[in-house]
Amino acid sequence: MSNTASTGGTQSMRRALALLRVLAQHQEEGIDLQGVMAATGLERSTAHRLLSSLLEEQFAERDARTRRYRLGVDSMQLGFAALRxxxxxxxxxxxxxxxxxxxxxxxxxxxxxxxxxxxxxxxxxxxxxxxxxxxxxxxxxxxxxxxxxxxxxxxxxxxxxxxxxxxxxxxxxxxxxxxxxxxxxxxxxxxxxxxxxxxxxxxxxxxxxxxxxxxxxxxxxxxxxxxxxxxxxxxxxxxxxxxxxxxxxxxxxxxx
CATH class of the missing domain: 3.30.450.40 (GAF domain)
Structure with a gap:
């Protein structure tokens, strides 16, 4: 794997982890896409792409009515396992x-x-x-x-x-x-x-x-x-x- 690919992969992982932290901070009320962009500094396309990936993997969920994001069931499972x-x-x-x-x-x-x-x-x-x-x-x-x-x-x-x-x-x-x-x-x-x-x-x-x-x-x-x-x-x-x-x-x- 090239250094460029490795660096790019690391950057994407750090962005995804930062995004998970933002979702955790807004778990009770949820956070919309604009809020995610403001909190992370990510461009709209990047934020949407990362959120879509987290949704697909069930590390995030989106309220169909409010369109706000929260941590998903798999994020919760990791958290409960870690607390033990x-x-x-x-x-x-x-x-x-x-x-x-x-x-x-x-x-x-x-x-x-x-x-x-x-x-x-x-x-x-x-x-x-x-x-x-x-x-x-x-x-x-x-x-x-x-x-x-x-x-x-x-x-x-x-x-x-x-x-x-x-x-x-x-x-x-x-x-x-x-x-x-x-x-x-x-x-x-x-x-x-x-x-x-x-x-x-x-x-x-x-x-x-x-x-x-x-x-x-x-x-x-x-x-x-x-x-x-x-x-x-x-x-x-x-x-x-x-x-x-x-x-x-x-x-x-x-x-x-």
Whole structure:
């Protein structure tokens, strides 16, 4: 194979992978052809050709009514397979155990999955009263829970507004208004970590911090404990600990 052909093939593969990332970022609402062109910088003919190939291979799907594209069933299958065992998850498990030892509290690892935060790991600390507010494999809307709030705070305001609008009824059902959510987001950005007090389970509080592990993927760790243990001074202390540990871990992981 010639170098020219090899280079061209690599370019096409990179474009297709970039396109899959764009579809993943717009999985909930979908994205039309114009949006794909704007997000990727591809010309119309190239974007259409790549999308057609992904449709044929079932790595993408198109809504017949809105003509918006989303990830297809085969993309989903790859994602589910990867979540069951990945080098990233293997690397994060001992880090979660370290955080549980340092804090003594329950540690949760969540990852953004569209409009939701999916719990990948849960590690119990040494403190006698355990907090199990979410199970491994369970998911919640972004902004709900310390980890989900930390993930949401990393999003642009306009994306948060769209997300809330899509799930306004669900947020209202748990007593979370748009104004309250944005206030919590701004406080999280200012402090560098999220804090929740009695918002999900009465008598339970938490702190969380989010960080990027790839171009597309954000994860968040959080501590959960009874509110009498995780009072305001300790929330600030544990938030600082979590920020420092997560930043150090991410720098080491991304620098490999």
């Amino acid at each position: 065992r990945t080098p990233l998850l293997d690397a994060l498990r001992p880090f979660a155990q370290k955080l549980a030892r340092l804090s003594g509290d329950t540690v949760f690892l969540v990852i953004r999955q569209g409009d939701y935060a999916l719990c990948l790991l849960r590690e119990a600390g040494s403190f006698p009263v355990k907090v199990f507010t979410i199970d491994q494999g369970e998911r919640r809307l972004l902004g709900v829970g310390a980890g989900g709030l930390a993930l949401m705070a990393a999003l642009p305001d306009e994306e948060i507004a769209s997300l809330y609008a899509r799930h306004a009824a669900s947020y209202a059902q748990i007593g979370v208004s748009s104004a309250a959510l944005m206030k919590a987001v701004k406080q999280t950005r200012s402090a560098g970590h999220s804090e929740i007090v009695d918002t999900i389970t009465p008598g339970v509080s938490g702190v969380g911090a989010a960080f990027r592990v790839s171009e597309l993927t954000w994860v968040a760790f959080s501590f959960g404990a009874i509110s009498s243990r995780l009072d305001a001074p300790r929330r600030a202390q544990m938030g600082a600990l979590l920020r420092a540990e997560c930043q150090a871990w991410a720098e080491d992981y991304l620098g490999q």
